[in-house]
Amino acid sequence: MIEFHRVTKIYPNGVVGLENIDLKIEKGEFVVIVGLSGAGKSTLLRSINRLHEISSGEITIDGKSITKAKGKELRRIRRDIGMIFQNFNLVKRSTVLRNVLSGRVGYHSTLRTVLGWFPKEDVDLAMNALERMNILEKAYTRSDQLSGGQQQRVSIARALAQKAKIILADEPVASLDPLTTKQVMDDLKKINQELGITLVVNLHSVDLARQYATRIIGLKAGQIVFDGSAREATDKRFSEIYGKPFEVGINETDREFKYESIN
Template identity: 65%
Template sequence: MITFENVSKVYPNGVKGLQNIDVTIEQGEFVAIIGLSGAGKSTFLRSINRLVPITEGDIRVDGKSVTKANKKELRLIRRQIGLISQSFNLVKRSTVQKNVLSGRLGYYGTWKSILGLFTKEDYERTKEALATVGLSDKLQTRSDQLSGGQQQRVSIARALVQQAPVILADEPVASLDPITTEKVMEDLKKINQEMGKTIVINLHSIPLARQYATRIIALKAGAIVFDGNAAALTDQRLEQIYGKAIFEEKAGEIDETERNSSF
């Protein structure tokens, strides 16, 4: 469970990244965060593991304060939170196996981490994670030899090996083609439904949010302006979130998606 209690974030230049956020995300939810660029989506997501420190309020994960945690406590909390980013964050010259195994580094001391002394169980976890995302045959492949979609699925496997109950995904499909996007989203849906992991994902695409999320939270100027399921996200609500001109563009995106899915 992730709890925001009166959370605000003001950047040094005066920009309000978050404004008085009070929200609880329950275990096992698939939550999509939507809104315009600059609405606060990444600030919201990255504040959960304190990659972005907040200015006011408190954020708790499984009852433990991320905001007030000391260095050791924060390290333990971050072990419970996987992160998938748009840029994949892989060591490109390393094998897929080594990149996935890096998800276990939080469980090792400094010297074992440096020397890469992983257990037999961790190697088995790596194989299982790669099988989950359909990349069993890429175990010893260098990561820079993979397509963008495959690299993103390696980063998903890394989060699985981490055994984190919470997975944060920051625009994970923004640079992928439509077919690969669907594969990655299906992987995340499978992980959510079959493993019970909580997924919090930033998305620019309204159709993807409607299709995959069990709950949608919309941000505007750092404040929550919508919190509900896909059925409640009406066109009128979307126009309020995005503004008329941008909503019409988004509506065209929705129409195009529905037209393509009919073939």
């Protein structure tokens, strides 16, 4: 369980990223965060694992304060939190297997991981994760030889090998084509349902949010303006999130559904 207690983030230039956020995310939820660029989506997501430090308040993971944690305690909490990035965040010149094994670094000494001394159990975990992502045959291929969709599935496999209880995904399909987007979102939904992993995902596409989320959180100017199920996320509620009326349209260039403002 993830809990935000009156969390505020103010950047050095005075911009308010988050303002007095109170939020509870239960184990096993598939939460999608939506909002305009600059609404605070990435700030909220990255504050969960302290990639962004908050200015005030507290965030707890399973009752333990990650805000106050230091040293080994912080590493132990972070070990349970996987991260998926828009740009995949892989070591391009390393093999797929080595990239997935990097999810195990939190379990071993720095020297051991630098030298690549991973026990057989870790290799088995990595291979199983790649098999679950239907990419096992690419285990010994260099990551930079994969398509964007394959690279993103490698990053998901890395989080699985990490044995993460929570996976944070920051715009994981923003750079993918529509077909690959569906495949990656289906993969995330599958591990959420089959493994009970809690997912917190930032998305620009409200259509995808409605299709995959069990819960949608709308942010506007660093504040939560909507928190409910996909069924409750009506066009009217999205208008409140985005600040103007919106209608569903079709982008003829990439055939993706998107929201466009009504002039």
